[in-house]
Amino acid sequence: MQHDRRPSPPWLRRLLSYIVFTPLFSIAYTQSPLYTSNQNQYFLHGLARAGLGYLREDWLANTLDPTPLFSLLVFLSYRYLRLEALFYIYYAILMGVYLVSLLEISAAGFTTESHDHGNPSTRYIVLVALLIVIHSAGLRFGLSRLVGVNWTYALEDGVADQRLLGPVFQPSSFGVLLVLSLALFHNRRPYLAVLSAVSAAVFHPTYLLSAGALTLGYLLFTWIESRDPLGTLRLGGLALAAALPVLVYVYAGFGPPYSPLAQQSRQVLVQVRIPHHALPSYWFDLTVVFKLVLVLAGIFMVRRSRLFWVLVPAFGIALALTLIQVFTGSTALALLFPWRISTFLVPVCVAFLLAGASNWFSGLVQGQVSHLRLRATSLAFITLAVVVGGIRFTVDLERKANLAERGLEQYVFAHKTSRQIYLIPTKMQDFRLASGSPIFVDFKSIPYRDRDVLEWHRRLRLADRFYRTLDCATLHELISSYRLTHLVLAEENGDPDCGLDQPIYQDQFYRLYALASP
Known part of the structure; x- marks a missing residue:
């Protein structure tokens, strides 16, 4: 049947x-x-709250969060599961x-x-x-x-x-x-x-x-x-x-x-x-x-x-x-x-x-x-x-692991302390999350509240001006106004005649300097 x-x-x-x-x-x-591309912006607030490195001290992490529910998801996942x-x-x-x-x-x-x-x-x-x-x-x-x-x-x-x-x-x-x-x-x-x-x-x-x-x-x-x-x-x-x-x-x-x-x-x-x-x-x-x-x-x-x-x-x-x-x-x-x-x-x-x-x-x-x-x-x-x-x-995992800045980021991650702020080339978008350290500004990650956008633009122009000219007056202005503690220079930048000490880290791609207050 x-x-x-x-x-x-x-x-x-x-x-x-x-x-x-x-x-x-x-x-x-x-x-x-x-963390790739836009993740460097949208994961910042959640990871900072969750205690990744010293990101709580980052300027951008303290601006208004445009996507608070997503940041809450990131915070809960990283803070309590670390997976x-x-x-x-x-x-x-x-x-x-x-x-x-x-x-x-x-x-x-x-x-x-x-x-x-x-x-x-x-x-x-x-x-x-x-x-x-x-x-x-x-x-x-x-x-x-x-x-x-x-x-x-x-x-x-x-x-x-x-x-x-x-x-x-x-x-x-x-x-x-x-x-x-x-x-x-x-x-x-x-x-x-x-x-x-x-x-x-x-x-x-x-x-x-x-x-x-x-x-x-x-x-x-x-x-x-x-x-x-x-x-x-x-x-x-x-x-x-x-x-x-x-x-x-x-x-x-x-x-x-x-x-x-x-x-x-x-x-x-x-x-x-x-x-x-x-x-x-x-x-x-x-x-x-x-x-x-x-x-x-x-x-x-x-x-x-x-x-x-x-x-x-x-x-x-x-x-x-x-x-x-x-x-x-x-x-x-x-x-x-x-x-x-x-x-x-x-x-x-x-x-x-x-x-x-x-x-x-x-x-x-x-x-x-x-x-x-x-x-x-x-x-x-x-x-x-x-x-x-x-x-x-x-292939993408291997490529990211071998990026030119990876050695620098790993060094900073291992040696970071509180109250450090890094001046980095503005297109180095992965540095903040990869190192767990606050930065001055980059081009990729932006705020959205009006006054914060204008401050971001001001910072961006100052950073770009320094990296374009290696002008020592601009560097001293940045150090005194924003209490920058470290400077990252690419090998092609050359050495600015700004009284810098020897680099505390150097590889074939980047040099890292500790900055003294003027």
């Missing part, structure tokens, strides 16, 4: 997908070693949320006419393979070498060099909760969708506009579908209540946006520090046109889905505010990053297109043997992506 097999419940299928595919996706995507590998695990968890959310959203790509055929199991494994491959470190390497550096993340990131994932775990990584929000809304969980979207902004306020755009779409569709004003108001009220603490923190902490200090600081951020994020004239290129085509094609593909009514308003808001910024030149609007909405539009729309491609592939093959071959091919591509990702991580 035969018994009909009952399909597994959706929650179990999602859980199994998450457990199986998260490690594969995270290894294929790969991460950069701790830095947790930061890799946290990011892998978020990557899994991102992948499974894309898989859920991709179902919208199966609901259009002519896109609902093929063996479901084959279709699913092909889609998983496509998503893993287009996000893989191996494909990024190939795109950067064959097409150009600007195309490295062309199939997954937004415009202006902004993306949800990327090589490092940082506050913006929680933007994956925007994709989860869309998946929840697609599965008719509007209240959870709103909370997920706002949670992205809780971890990084830069997502406030994106969360607002999604919420507007949810409200629009809820009204169209139900014509229930009270239900729509409840949903909007939940979004406002959840976002209110973030809005209050941003306004109270960073001040009114149109004060003279705020305007000056915005000019510094837009023109000096992040023009690649903030100026369309800087970041607009052929990749933007390519991504625009992907987004429009993806939205068109799900025109009969409930997600259509969410994505169209989000796209419209991003486009309208971007055009307004271009024509007005507003620095306030530039730092609102309306184009950051593209960070979830692009990967979501690419997932729709890949869903169509997986349908097409699975619909082409006939017979059990052919389906098995297609699944085997998909698994082979996943395996290749995972192997390449693992190799890339190993």
